[in-house]
Amino acid sequence: MNKFGVLSILxxxxxxxxxxxxxxxxxxxxxxxxxxxxxxxxxxIFAVISKKWLSGVIGVLSNGAVLVCVFFILLAYGIAG
Incomplete structure (x- = not known):
């Protein structure tokens, strides 16, 4: 795992x-x-730049999960606001 993979997980x-x-x-x-x-x-972006298979998949999936949670927060903010 290179530095971009570590940055993605970080x-x-x-x-x-x-x-x-x-x-x-x-x-x-x-x-x-x-x-x-x-x-x-x-x-x-860091996961894609890392060009390592394992760190790229882990980085994209975990950051994608965070992005889905942000979407739900945005949806809740739109409903409540």
């Missing part, structure tokens, strides 16, 4: 950590959507 860990830090009843949802979405897209 983006997932940072996204999960930021989600737990920024959550709460008075959470700023647009800020959460921007931060998690950008970290997830960076993680997918």
């Amino acid at each position: 983006m997932v860990l940072i996204s999960v950590l930021m989600f737990f830090i920024l959550r709460g009843p008075n959470a700023d949802l647009p800020l959460i959507i921007i931060i998690l979405g950008s970290l997830s897209l960076l993680g997918i």
